[in-house]
Amino acid sequence: MIPAAVDYVRADSAEAAIAALAEAGDEAKLLAGGQSLVPLMRLRLATPSVLVDIGRLDGLSGISIEGDTVGIGALTTHSTLEHSADLAAACPLLAHVAGQVGDPAVRHRGTLGGSLAHADPASDLPAAVLALGGTLVVAGPGGSREIAATDFFTGFLESALGADELLTEVRVPVSTGGWCYQKFNRRAQDWAIVGVAVAEGGAGVALVNMGSTPMRAAGVEAAVAGGASAVDAAAVAADGTEPPTDNNADGDYRAHLSRVLTERALTAAGA
């Protein structure tokens, strides 16, 4: 549990962080809440040469609601999301899911941007943002660009974020239709063995830990859109997925769970 030596840079601004990333190349990692990166470093599974600390950047935290859009700074902690009355009113699914991440200590340090950028298929928040049809705003040397959440997760712990880019904001639509998050695990603080996020009565459905990336359950969404019952729509939840095998579950059991949990989530969401 002793990490390898690493250089440390504290960025004073987003521009400075991007410049530091550009200078260090592939060997740099951004440090926000550190809840995923630091454990990997302590196990020496991650050995970046430079840590660019963005934890004290101003202007990247907070929740703003304008019209039909909720904008959330990338450094906003899970705890802030969990306890925001504004978010609970405008987008209760996201507020609820934030409260399901890890344990209180993790939620006080971990950030929404960090969770999305880490792109862990077992994480809760990517599924919520996918189900909500969110958009990610990233800044790089050439300026800002937007990436749809559905295009963001490209592989296991890989995203569309460039090596010299910084995730600055997450935007999700105001969403007060029927929603549910079914997280199945054996201990409260664990990653989901399987999770299912449902937004807007089943218009958006996303799966946790059912493949190499956080993913939308497009088949389920289509079935719901076509008027299928919760039972029938849930039956296709695992179609096209390649769920992993670990101590808690093999692929077949995960597929089974995804159907059970999807049915429960759709039913609770009023689909």
Add this chain to the structure above:
Amino acid sequence: MTETPFTGGIVGESRPRREDPALLTGEAKFIDDLQIPGALWLACVRSPHAHARITAIDASAALGIDGVVAVYCGDDLADAWEAPLPCAWPVTDDMKNPAHYPVAQGKANYAGDIVAVVVAESRYAAADGLEGVVVDYEPLDAVVTIEDAESDRVVIHEDCGTNVSYEWPLVPDPDAVEAAFADAAHHVTETFVHQRLIPTAMEPRGVAAVPAPHNGNMTLYSSTQIPHILKVMAAITLGLPEQKIRVIAPSVGGGFGCKLNVYAEEVICMALAQRHGVPVRWTEGRTEASGSTIQGRAQRQTIELAADADGKLTAVRATLLADMGAYLQLVAPGVPLLGAFLYHGLYDVPVYSFTCKSVFTNLTPTDAYRGAGRPEATYAIERAMDALAVAVGVGPDEIRSRNFIPTEKFPYDSPAGLVFDSGNYQPTLDRAKELVDWDGRRAEQVDRRAAGSTTHLGIGISSYVEMCGLAPSRTLAALNYGAGGWESATVRILPTCKVQVVTGVTPHGQGHETCWSMIVADQLGIDPDDVEVLHSDTAISPLGMDTYGSRSLAVGGTAIWMATEQVIEKARAIAAHMLEANADDLEFAGGNFTVKGSPDKEVPLAGVAFGAFTAHDLPEGIQPNLQAQVTFDPSNFVFPFGTHIAVVEVDEATGAVELLDYAAVDDCGNQINPLIVEGQLHGGIVQGVAQALWEDASYDADGQCRAANLADYLVPSAAECIDMKLDYTVTPSPSNPMGVKGIGEAGTIASTPAVMNAVVDALRPMGITDITMPASPMTVRRAIEVATGGAS
């Protein structure tokens, strides 16, 4: 029966633990908190293979890293050892005990076996150094299961010629066993597997060896349960003069048995501190601990019950196959023996048979883990009793009531050869049933089934008796254990009437200081805060057998009580002299000596203490100062008992098991501090529930642990726990003057079968009779699919 020798009004009160403020604020120092100037840091190169020949070790890259001082492999340190690491319990004369050297020589026998060590100026340099040691291995076939080990397909220790370490029978009357089973109206046979468990003390292990090169002294700080035993064993292993070794256990963050050992890292740090002439220290990492600290359980057991038509037991026969791991650690061979006498539980059984075979595997060594043998025995009999109830056609409560040892039979001569000290079992079952609303839950279960619910209710009983308070030295001798089971205490009253208690038991979270101060304060009529308890340092407390086997109160506490009584008797003689009265005419209460019939003639203990200190006017033949030292060797074990009932809900669709309710009614005799009893039960119960539902140190076919960190090894948190309903009966032990019994392991012993009986109870209508532990959602769901013919 509620006899108690205590009249001071302190014993029996629920008092917060006085240790806690220091522990909770960081004032207490654990091993890694110690500041040791000039210490070198040790890091261990561990075999990644479960079984491999070491063909070459190249440390040149490590030695080139800034801060790395030295690298040693097994051959480099071979001359440091006067003897291999100790196993103190050769249970049979022909037990196979392969030489276990702190650093492997030629072959690594489990993933985690130390093959080289790095010594560096900082812990960071030491960790970097690990990556610079290149070891060439020739992997060998690994023996991972006890069945494979028993077959001798691969013999791990060639000089032993077999993987079987020993076979140990306890069959008092073989013919009677055969006859009982031949005549049985009911014959139940059950086989259960106890998965490997990782003890997971909150504080991993750590060591710091501090030498004094000029005078030859060596101080060893270790996060250990056994500083006294460690001192003796380190002297033997290293060939150091024992009087030069001082062992100190600083604040120790839990043990559960895993720190009841003599570990490689302890003697390696000592050997290297001696070699380099400076302190050498090591702190275990959590992932490292999963392979380098002993593990628990790892047994396969078969139990057979013979019973008459009414379900009255006529014989119990148990056979055990136990996994010792790659080597025999300190008391590992004796762990099955600690359960060997209890496979008939708390039931009156005339005929008994137990046999055990223990084997080596290429896995981390096992040893004593909370309960050590008794959880396994209790699990077997309590699961089997439920099967017998089904066979007989009565309820699980009724089958137990029909078989409980009747109260009038105590002290009870057990069929295995023990004498159970005291017991009254039926009231614990009755009260536990009340606490969970047994009848209401049974009705709810029937209703749910009738309604076709897919969330199934299960109710499980576990009644237990255990043997603890280790141990009468003569009994240990009969079991071939390498030491005695006594405990020592010194009680001294200082000139200002404050008290020092010196004890040989070694707390690592139990709250000893609180309890010992309460006992002595109650006896002396003083404030518990005026009693200081000294322990865990062999220079301050030279005599001790340390803490394990729920022995601290029943053995160590008794020694303290006896020493205090001796101090009171000495004080009485001095007080009589001061009051010019006959000692027999003095009464001692509330901290004052008074003369019977002359209440105005009195002297406080403080006056006696100061008089004993000045020694200006002591009676003839009385030595100065108030002090007594006692070594207590118990005449028998103590036998706590109780009944636990778990109520669970099983979600048929997912296989998830949820604990809905839990009641525990325990009897540990007289209680010193009920708050601490409650805490021991809370923690113990959860630890046993964890074996039933969560924890599993599973290994793959190559001998790699698949649960090597706390993300994969599922130690439950507070979030997984429920409020437990606790109650007690009080049946004092006649084996010690305080009438106490141990309670440190009872919760763990009782809870695992209660939960598993509940899980099986929920699923029995589907035809399910067993679930392999832990009852994970996938395991339960698979069992449901097999039983109902459904598929995922």
